[in-house]
Amino acid sequence: MKNRIDYDVVIVGGGMVGATLACALGDTPLRVALVEARSELPSWSCSEYALRVSAITRASQNIFEVLGIWPAIVKRRAYAFRDMHVWDATGAGEIHFDSADLGEAHLGHIIENDVIVLALYERLKDFQNVDLLNPHQTEQVYFDAENASLRLSGDKIIKTALIIAADGSNSWLRQQSNIIVRGWDYDQSALVTYVHTEKSNQATAWQRFMQQGPLAFLPLAENISSIVWSTHPEQAASLAGLDDNEFCAELTAAFESRLGNVLSTGPRAVYPLRFFDAERYIQPRLALIGDAAHTMHPLAGQGVNLGLADVASLAEVLVAAQQAGRDPGLEHTLRRYERWRKSENRLMLASVDSFKRLYGSDLTALRWLRNGGMGLLNQLGPVKQQVIRYAMGQAGDLPRLARGESLYR
Numbered sequence: 468m469k470n471r472i473d474y475d476v477v478i479v480g481g482g483m484v485g486a487t488l489a490c491a492l493g494d495t496p497l498r499v500a501l502v503e504a505r506s507e508l509p510s511w512s513c514s515e516y517a518l519r520v521s522a523i524t525r526a527s528q529n530i531f532e533v534l535g536i537w538p539a540i541v542k543r544r545a546y547a548f549r550d551m552h553v554w555d556a557t558g559a560g561e562i563h564f565d566s567a568d569l570g571e572a573h574l575g576h577i578i579e580n581d582v583i584v585l586a587l588y589e590r591l592k593d594f595q596n597v598d599l600l601n602p603h604q605t606e607q608v609y610f611d612a613e614n615a616s617l618r619l620s621g622d623k624i625i626k627t628a629l630i631i632a633a634d635g636s637n638s639w640l641r642q643q644s645n646i647i648v649r650g651w652d653y654d655q656s657a658l659v660t661y662v663h664t665e666k667s668n669q670a671t672a673w674q675r676f677m678q679q680g681p682l683a684f685l686p687l688a689e690n691i692s693s694i695v696w697s698t699h700p701e702q703a704a705s706l707a708g709l710d711d712n713e714f715c716a717e718l719t720a721a722f723e724s725r726l727g728n729v730l731s732t733g734p735r736a737v738y739p740l741r742f743f744d745a746e747r748y749i750q751p752r753l754a755l756i757g758d759a760a761h762t763m764h765p766l767a768g769q770g771v772n773l774g775l776a777d778v779a780s781l782a783e784v785l786v787a788a789q790q791a792g793r794d795p796g797l798e799h800t801l802r803r804y805e806r807w808r809k810s811e812n813r814l815m816l817a818s819v820d821s822f823k824r825l826y827g828s829d830l831t832a833l834r835w836l837r838n839g840g841m842g843l844l845n846q847l848g849p850v851k852q853q854v855i856r857y858a859m860g861q862a863g864d865l866p867r868l869a870r871g872e873s874l875y876r
C-alpha cells in the first residue's frame with residue numbers, strides 16, 4: 468500500500484531519551500523507527516559551551532558505555548566532578564560529598580546535552596534495523612487492538628505494534644491518549660548560562676539554597692562552570708536582561724564569592740520549572756518514557772537520568788518479549804515496565820519535590836530542621852554514603868544496562 472511502512476516499535480521524539488532507546492534497540496531483531504520533528508541536529512563547537520548541560524550519573528554512564536556511545540561523548544567533552552558541596556543561605560547547614568569516601572574516582576560527569584545527542588545520532592548510523600524519520604511532525608494517531616498507526620507530515624503513514632512517546636514534557640502523544648498528569652508549576656524558572664570564575668571550581672558541583680530557589684555552579688573546566696539559577700520567574704527575567712557586568716556582579720554576590728569574582732558570562736536562557744508524574748506510563752500499544760512521563764525540578768540533576776533508566780528498563784522488557792515471541796504492544800507485556808519504573812521514579816520524584824519545598828520555606832522550624840539535618844547527615848558516614856549512592860543511580864532495582872551489562876544474558 469502507498470506510503471505504508473511497518474515497524475515493531477516507533478519512537479516519537481529523538482531527544483536524549485528517545486535516541487538512547489533507538490540505540491538500545493539497535494542490532495535487535497525488532498524493526499524500529501525514530502521520528503524526530505527537528506530538521507537539523509544541534510551544532511557543537513569545542514570553542515563554545517552549550518547552555519544546556521546535564522549531570523550524568525554513573526548508572527547513565529554505564530548505559531552509554533554498553534551501547535557504545537560513551538567514546539563519542541568523551542571525544543568531544545565531559546567533565547568529571549569529584550565532590551558536591553551544598554549549603555543553606557539562611558544558616559550554618561552544609562553538606563559535602565566526596566567521591567574518595569565512596570572509593571570512586573568521581574561522582575558523575577557534567578556533559579552538554581548537544582554532545583550527548585550528537586554521539587547518539589552518530590551511533591544510530593550503525594544500525595540496519597533502525598530508521599531515522601526526520602524532520603517529521605506527528606499529525607494523527609490511531610490505536611486499535613492489533614496495531615497503532617501514525618500519520619506524519621508529508622502524508623506518511625506508519626503502522627506499528629507499539630508507539631513510544633519520548634516527545635518531552637509537553638508530549639503530544641500523551642495528550643492525544645488522554646493520559647492525565649499529576650503535578651504543578653513551581654512558580655520558578657531556571658536561568659542557565661556558563662561563566663568564567665576567578666578561582667578554580669575544584670571539580671566540585673556547588674549548590675547554594677536560597678529561599679527563592681537553588682543556585683548551582685556545575686564544573687565544565689577548571690575555571691568554567693555551568694549555572695542553573697532557579698528563582699521567581701520575574702527575577703529570572705530581570706537577571707536575563709542585565710548587561711554582562713551587572714549579571715556577573717549579581718551572581719558573585721548570590722554565590723557569596725565562593726569561587727572569587729565571576730569574570731565573564733555566556734548568553735543566558737530561561738526555562739519554566741514544573742513537576743508532574745503521568746498517572747499511567749502505558750496503555751495498549753503505547754508507552755511513555757523520559758520527560759513525557761515525568762518532569763521534576765533540576766535541583767538534584769536527575770531528570771534525564773530517570774529517563775535513561777526508563778529506557779534501560781523498557782528495552783529489557785521489549786527484548787525479553789521478542790525472545791519469548793510476545794507482541795511488544797500488549798498491555799500485558801508493557802505492564803512490567805510500568806510497575807518497575809513507576810515505583811522507582813515515584814521515590815525520586817517525591818524526594819526531590821520534598822527537598823524543593825523544605826528549602827523554599829522561610830518558616831523558622833523548617834530552617835532549623837534543614838540546617839540541623841544537613842549538619843547531622845554530614846556526620847553520619849553510612850547514611851550519607853547511601854544518599855549519594857542513590858543520587859548516583861546505584862541504588863534500587865537497576866536494569867541490566869544501568870549495571871553495565873548487555874541486554875542479552
Ligand SMILES: Cc1cc2nc3c(=O)[nH]c(=O)nc-3n(C[C@H](O)[C@H](O)[C@H](O)COP(=O)(O)OP(=O)(O)OC[C@H]3O[C@@H](n4cnc5c(N)ncnc54)[C@H](O)[C@@H]3O)c2cc1C
Nearest residue numbers: 480482483484504521522635757758765768769770771772
Ligand atoms: C535547567 C534544567 C537543567 C537540567 N539539568 C539536568 C541535570 O543536570 N541532570 C538531569 O538528569 N536532568 C536535568 N534536567 C532535565 C533534562 O533536561 C530532561 O529530563 C531531558 O532533557 C528530557 O529529555 P527527553 O528526551 O525526555 O525530552 P526532550 O529533551 O524534551 O526531547 C523531546 C524530543 O522530542 C521531539 N519532539 C517533540 N514533539 C514531537 C513530535 N510531535 N514529533 C516528533 N518529535 C517530537 C523534540 O524535538 C525533542 O527532540 C534539567 C532540566 C532543566 C530545565
